[in-house]
Amino acid sequence: MTRLVRPARWGAAALAALLASTACGGTGGGGRGDSAAPDGSYSVALTEPDHLTPGNTTSSYSIDVLNGVFDTLVTLDPADGHPVMQAAQSVTSTDQRTWTVRLRPGQTFQNGEKVTARSFVDAWNAAAYGPNGWANNYYFANVEGYKELNPEDGGPAPRTKALSGLRAVDDLTFTVRLTAPFSPFPMTLAYTGFAPLPRAAFTDPRKFDVHPIGNGPFAMDGDWQHNQRITLKKYAGYRGPRPAKGAGVVFRIYASKDTAWTDFQAGRVDLVLNVPPAHLPQARRLLGDRLRGTPSGTMDYLGFPVYDKRFADPRLRKAFSMAIDRRAVVDAVFNGAYQPMASLLAPNVPGYRKDACGEACTYDPAKAKQLLAQAGGFHGPLELWFSNADSSYEQWMTAVANQLRQNLGIDRVAFRKVPASDYLSALSGRKETGPYRNNWVMDYPSAQDYLEYMWGDGNRMGWHNQRFLDLLKRANSAPGLDAATPLYQQAEDIALAELPMAPLWNWTDYSAWSERLRGVRPDPYASLRLDQITVK
Known part of the structure; x- marks a missing residue:
């Protein structure tokens, strides 16, 4: 056996000196001249998302917003990650291949439309339909009928727009037939790509992408202001298991996390989800238990x-x-x-x-x-x-x-x-x-x-x-x-x-928050639980 000798490592100090000359600063798009969000709301630093339609984004920046606007069928327990029912009342199977989803009754979208089994079936079909080009398309690859919606390059256009493995049984029940048994299926349903969509998402998709209408504890308060802000307000008609404790959330959009940190220090934003590593020593000195890794x-x-x-x-x-x-x-x-x-x-x-x-x-x-x-x-x-x-x-x-x-x-x-x-x-x-x-x-x-x-x-x-x-x-x-x-x-x-x-x-x-906030509890499965946060 040849013995590999580990060569000398680059010195951290030397590498840090090299990096200091090349670091980029960037400019912020949010938090200009105004203090913390008014009227019992709080502000969160965010990077510009790509989309706000759940089936068409895999960006964590989008998901931070969508987790407040939409309820997925399940959520994950912060202790061990096991699925906990949210929009669903139950997700069951006898063979791990055919699954029955029963919805929690009484749920509505933020425009008053009822959340039904078709709200999920239509949303999943739209994401799975290849010609739509939605980012979460592949998450539906194990549902029967996916291949028919996604022909190989150069193949004929799909003859159907619906997954054969999806069926709405009644207003509160739908079934999912997978291509093979898949025991982790209930856990996957916590992902925002499986969220429901109202009819408005299909009548005007472009408008919906800047003003999504969900079934979660927060509703959009105006359109997404690109590279500036996204504002949410508490949805009074919410009937799910996680009502919002705060009045609203203002996501201030920054092109640089360094600029967001500067605004946090100046009191212009309440919550930073990812403190830039270069600022961690300072954050540890200043914030105490308001910094959490x-x-x-x-x-x-x-x-x-x-x-x-x-x-x-x-x-x-x-x-x-x-x-x-x-x-x-x-x-x-x-x-x-x-x-x-x-x-x-x-x-x-x-x-x-x-x-x-x-x-x-x-x-x-x-x-x-x-x-x-x-x-x-x-x-x-x-x-x-x-x-x-x-x-x-x-x-x-x-x-x-x-x-x-x-x-x-x-x-x-x-x-x-x-x-x-x-x-x-x-x-x-x-x-x-x-x-x-x-x-x-x-x-x-x-x-x-x-x-x-x-x-x-x-x-x-x-x-x-x-x-x-x-x-x-x-x-x-x-x-x-x-x-x-x-x-x-x-x-x-x-x-x-x-x-x-x-x-x-x-x-x-590493999350950092201002003295105004209570109930900030990041966990390994959700960087931000918006509904739990209150303002002092």
């Missing part, structure tokens, strides 16, 4: 466009991964707040293994250079893609770029910084021309949520492995977690061996 299911990865022949060789992708000193970047950019990762799963997900990645995620510049040479080297300029939502994205990409220059001899490196509202559509359209920042915010605590939606069919990397897909199918059909976990782990091993996307680090979410 929550172990997170959020992960950062470096994705590779494997459809580009320059990145097709797994040895090259492994070389890139082994040339990155994750600990040095975490210490310098994130003040040690995040955890370097050698797994595709977050630590709070059943089936997580601390060192699943092994050598491929170990910092070893000498081995990395050797692997790159074996793969034929890298030719042409290297473009690194990321969004402009947070200055730390550019900072860690700068650190990675310099490590690739130093450790692999790639001297022509350029950045492609994309507006946050356009970034996900660019990746989904496979427009990236080089490695890119990929981030995953856990929808529910299951290995399936990570592996299938990021590495499964239609993934952003253009990667395909049939054995991986077969293992996922078997794991999804397993009768329970004990039987499914080893199969998910075998699938993870395949993805790590080919490494179309390399794990980097796991987040700890």
Whole structure:
């Protein structure tokens, strides 16, 4: 056995000095000149969402808003992530394949329309219908009839717009027939992509996207003011299990989290969901118990466009991964707040293994250079893609770029910084021309949520492995977690061996709030429970 000697690590102080000269500041779009939100409301710093139609966004910034406007069928218990009924009264099955959903009676949308079984069936069909191009389309891939709504490229247009596996039985009951048994199904229904839609969402989709009408404890108070604010008010007609305790919420939209932090310090915003890591030492000194770090299911990865022949060789992708000193970047950019990762799963997900990645995620510049040479080297300029939502994205990409220059001899490196509202559509359209920042915010605590939606069919990397897909199918059909976990782990091993996307680090979410607020309780499964917060 060849013994690998770990080379000297980049010093955190030296890396921090390098990053200091390249940090980007950005400008804020919200919180100008006005203090905390009036009339018993409170304000929250937010990055510009891409959409506010539940079936058409996977952005965490959108979901922070939609969690207040919509009630999903279930929510996740903050202690262990098990499903708790919300808009549903029950979700049951005798075979894990055909599910019956019974709704809680008396629910209405914020325009007075009744919430019925058709509200869910129509919303799910709209997301699953391929020509609509909605972001959450693939979440319905295990419902019977999905393939008929999503023909292969060049195939004929769908002859139907409805999933054959969905059926409204009566006003309060609908059934879901899956392509195979899937025991985690109730847990998935906590995701906002499964929220119901009123008729208005289909009569004028563009208007609905800037003024969604939901069934949750808060209603829109005016239209979404792009790059400025989104205002919510308490919905007086709400009859669900989580009535709003506060009068309303003003989401102030910022292009930079650093600017949001500055406004928080000045009293112009009440709640910051992600304190920039550079400001954590100051926040710890000043805020005491009004700063809370929550172990997170959020992960950062470096994705590779494997459809580009320059990145097709797994040895090259492994070389890139082994040339990155994750600990040095975490210490310098994130003040040690995040955890370097050698797994595709977050630590709070059943089936997580601390060192699943092994050598491929170990910092070893000498081995990395050797692997790159074996793969034929890298030719042409290297473009690194990321969004402009947070200055730390550019900072860690700068650190990675310099490590690739130093450790692999790639001297022509350029950045492609994309507006946050356009970034996900660019990746989904496979427009990236080089490695890119990929981030995953856990929808529910299951290995399936990570592996299938990021590495499964239609993934952003253009990667395909049939054995991986077969293992996922078997794991999804397993009768329970004990039987499914080893199969998910075998699938993870395949993805790590080919490494179309390399794990980097796991987040700890640090929230900070003003003295005005009470009841701020972030948990691993919901960064923001709007209904629980009150104003002093």
